[in-house]
Amino acid sequence: MSSQTQTKRSKFHGLLQDQIRNEFNAEHQYIAVATWFDHADLPVLSKYFYKQAVEERNHAMMIARYLLDQDINVEMPGIDSAKSEFSNAKEPIALALAQEQLVTEQIVQLAKSAREEGDYQGEQFMQWFLKEQVEEVATMKTLLTVAERASANMFDLENFVSREMSSPKDASGAPHAAGGSL
Template structure:
């Protein structure tokens, strides 16, 4: 059985994951309309992955006797200034999500909810991978700079990238 403080924190994380999915979906839509299809496909996949993170939390809360809540979220932006801006925003967002997850893990320890603490370790590991990949993509974009040929190749390569963000 979940204690109320943990249930509330997990519901907040459900909202964070839902907002992440929508944020990346908005980025994907923008990229697609800009003709950057590799970036768009990568971001569509990432949006789906964030939704799965949310669903995993929803199921956990419900299985543990709590009640998962799906809150309304803020509308994400529909325009972005550049591919570099998109991935800088993505990286910063992933760092913010990592902070939220770490705070939730800390709460689990303070509440002595070792079951939820154990469950959340998957998210901790996932965030390490997501931040590393986002940082790697940013590094590549910094190497490319304003080279349109480099951006073309980056876009094509990103479409085939199978790693997680």
């Protein structure tokens, strides 16, 4: 690591390194949720959560690209184990909502840290993530509400996800991901 790189490291940059781990943990958890739905023969929900996992991976790599562009070495962390056993279809969706709410808190802290340090580039970088988290939390709240209404009829939930949540997201304005988005 060059001395220039080392002097540029700030609290904000350290939190970004932590957030890479958080995003990979979220990816891992979404894979566990997706495989649970896959095993339950709910292919629409499974596909939705596999896609969410890729999105979380892309978020981690967007942060990696930002750090690389700032000439800061990227640390690749280990990840935590994921919960992979659930008693019903609402449980993994509730877990996903809680996960998105936690990630929102983490992103808010990142934006706050950048602002407090006067890192205007970092603050601007975080704006897309703040907007993204509003959408993610709202989507998971809706999905959980529909799962509760569908009760034991998972076909209604599958139909809802297929009809209302399967259109591709508009990624315009998204930061670039190191290695490209998948």
